[in-house]
Amino acid sequence: MATFKKDEKVKSLGHVVVTGGSGFLGHHIVSLLSTRGACTKITALDLRTDANPVDGVQYETGDITNYDAMLSLFQTLKPDAVIHTASPHAMNNKNHDLFYNVNVNGTKTLVRASQEAGVKAFVYTSSASVIHDTVSDLVNADETYPLIMGDDQPEYYTTTKAQAELHVLASNRTASHPNFLTAAVRPSGMFGEGDVQLLPPGLSAYYRGQTKFQLGNNENLFDFTEITNVAHAHHLALAALLASHDRDASGLARPLDHEKVDGEAFFITNDSPVYFFDFARMVWAAAGDQTQPSQVWAISKDIGLLIATLMEWIFWIFRLGKPNLTRQQVKYTCMTRYYNIDKAKKRLGYRPVVGLDEGIRRGVKDALYRGVVVGQPMDLKGKKEQ
Amino acid sequence: MVSAKSALYYATHVNELRAIIQWTTWHNPVHERNEAKECETLKECFRLLNLTSRSFAAVIKELHPELLVPVCLFYLALRGLDTIEDDMTIDIEVKEPLLRQFDVHLEDESWTFDGNGPNEKDRELLVKFDVVAKEFNKVKETYRAIIKDITKRMGNGMADYAKNQDHNANGVKTIKEYELYCHYVAGLVGEGCTRLFVEAKLANPALLNRPELMESMGQFLQQTNIIRDIREDHEDRRYFWPKEVWSKYVTEFGDLFLPENKQKALNCQSEMILMALKRADECLFYMAGVKEQSVFNFVAIPQSMAIATLELCFQNYDMFDRNIKITKGTACSLMMESTQNLQLVCDVFRRYARKIHRKNSPRDPHFLEISIACGKIERFIETIFPTQTAKTLSAGSSATSTAVAGRPPLSEAEAEKRKEDEEAKWDVIYIMVAVFGTLGLISILMIGAAWFFGARFDLAFGALKNGNFLPPKTPQEVSSVASVVSSKYEGAVHSEL
Structure with a gap:
């Protein structure tokens, strides 16, 4: 983060509201903006208050699906900009109504309240999965790929993220609110400090002794993104929207089509796709794993699928719950899925600020410190240095 | 020479x-x-x-x-x-x-x-x-x-x-x-x-x-x-x-x-x-x-x-x-x-990048950086010779047939192909059902016939439970197995006699 210093003369973003400001990504955005001194004021909005709040940030509790509450809150706060990260956990929940209500209705409510309260810029956290059917390979995919939703999208969660993104981007410069600018950030495979979805389950596999197995030939590249970089991208997108807003206000010409940020979606990654199992092995190595490549037993994708299918049947017949290996897991671990982020690089000036290597080390240390890894030695919990 | x-x-x-x-x-x-x-x-x-x-x-x-x-x-x-x-x-x-x-x-x-x-x-x-x-x-x-x-x-x-x-x-x-x-x-x-x-x-x-x-x-x-x-x-x-x-x-x-x-x-x-x-x-x-x-x-x-x-x-x-x-x-x-x-040279580079990647060990302090460097070579080759773009998504992937609002409906050829794929899928499923069904039926018939003629599955399971997975070889072993089993399942053995 050497590019931003507190005392540098950078134009302030004004008053920024971060929804989901106590969540994984929201917390990182709040803390990054606060460290950089990028705003005159930051308000974090969430259903619950943050377990470790950031100094100088105002915390508000509220339900984003409640239009009246949001409108009155925004009319009181009078924010310049909104960063909308709030979303239910995708993995632990199969509640379709909840997904639709929070992701689609909640986003529509926030957009409407923002427009009516005179917010200038709105950045929405979408997902890199919105162009993915959960099965096909994505090779160097860019923003020209079509959204996949409805019947073609097996993950209902992703459908709701895509619908919300469409709504946000369609609300950019509307006839009724021509000065309301929006953009969407689509991060891929977020991990880092405070993470519950990627590093902790990965580390559990190490403590269950599964590091000697490999599914597929490990020639599939995958994009992972350190959370600080995602926060950084939100900062850049917001700054770009506000800059466009100021240009409009001072009567300058609008940005050209190939440089505009408003109304656009951006893939965000660490810009370093790695072989899927190399990422996992790095995570395991950071926790102390000593497995050598020669000790690894590689199971081909087809055999893996066969085993997973059998296990799913056996578990289903005997009502044993969810097996250790599912077909979806096999498909994911053998899939190529990486993105071309040239658009974010060119239009937002985005470059990752934390490398994968450093991010993994920090994230693993943090996950063990928090004690959120199933099967971890509990003496590591709360221990600062290993 | x-x-x-x-x-x-x-x-x-x-x-x-x-x-x-x-x-x-x-x-x-x-x-x-x-x-x-x-x-x-x-x-x-x-x-x-x-x-x-x-x-x-x-x-x-x-x-x-x-x-x-x-x-x-x-x-x-x-x-x-x-x-x-x-x-x-x-x-x-x-x-x-x-x-x-x-x-x-x-x-x-x-x-x-x-x-x-x-x-x-x-x-x-x-x-x-x-x-x-x-x-x-x-x-x-x-x-x-x-x-x-x-x-x-x-x-x-x-x-x-x-x-x-x-x-x-x-x-x-x-x-x-x-x-x-x-x-x-x-x-x-x-x-x-x-x-x-x-x-x-x-x-x-x-x-x-x-x-x-x-x-x-x-x-x-x-x-x-x-x-x-x-x-x-x-x-x-x-x-x-x-x-x-x-x-x-x-x-x-x-x-x-x-x-x-x-x-x-x-x-x-x-x-x-x-x-x-x-x-x-x-x-x-x-x-x-x-x-x-x-x-x-x-x-x-x-x-x-x-x-x-x-x-x-x-x-x-x-x-x-x-x-x-x-x-x-x-x-x-x-x-x-x-x-x-150039494409063949790119293939050479990708082949050797993957060979390097395969030898890469997590114990190496530069493990991930080497993996990233190999990935960067592969990704660069994709930018020169893309295997996939938004227009040419790999055939057969359902991404080609996505119906996002405003997108044109499937062409006839695509619809035809989809139908064929669907039929092929069901053919496979029917064949599997037939094969496993036949095998299952034969198994049931054979086991049933064995049971009808007096096979003692309870004794067999009992022996397996005691860890005798191999058939006994000598007469002594047979008798010892029989005695263990019979002592356990006395009632059953008696009624048999």
């Missing part, structure tokens, strides 16, 4: 032998030099080229006629510089002005030099250097200017190093110095060649606007050689691996070769290889700018050899014990693949 050892090697590596035979019998040079039209001095120059270069002579001689002579003379000029720089028997007072004024000697048709030590293998080149000057003066003015400029800059760079006592005694210190050294001995060659190609209109002039690309071409080759030659250079007391790197692993450079430091040496090696590997994508980018086949071959062959050499060295401790090099068979198959088109 073929040694017994290599005969044995190729007997067990038939593919490599095949590559050698194919290369030697099937390879047709893009251009052939016309010896009949050459004058005596030019013939002599080519003789000197054969004498001084083993690997480059062949590709130079196949170059486009426009560049054949200039590149040959460029090579001889640089080789001449190198012969002076390398020779430790020449006093620095003599050496420095020789290096700095070598570009002048290059034009002087009377200049020759016989001050090299008797053991210097390329001594003859300088003894007969007047023939080079005679030919050089016949070359087009524009080419001459380029060759002179590079020779002058390289001579000055070499003189600076030769004069630098500290460098001679302690070797290269920082990574920056290391890259600067590689710039003088290889990066400049890359620049010179590129300017010659562009001048001859055989390469895209845009290459000159991206100097980092031609720099990477030279750096990639030179760094690879420096990595591979560590043992030989160490024996000659020349130290090119930067101290900034090796001092992270050992306190004295020589310690890298101690058996107890094997792991440290390998970690240091992987850091050096990583540094070179990061240049690979720019090399591919550069090659995309070459327009003419013979020039492409000229630049691509050494690059393919270099990435294969990096792969050979990676995690290979033999490199610290002896000189290693890729086999002749591998070299021939690489030459075949590097003399056709």
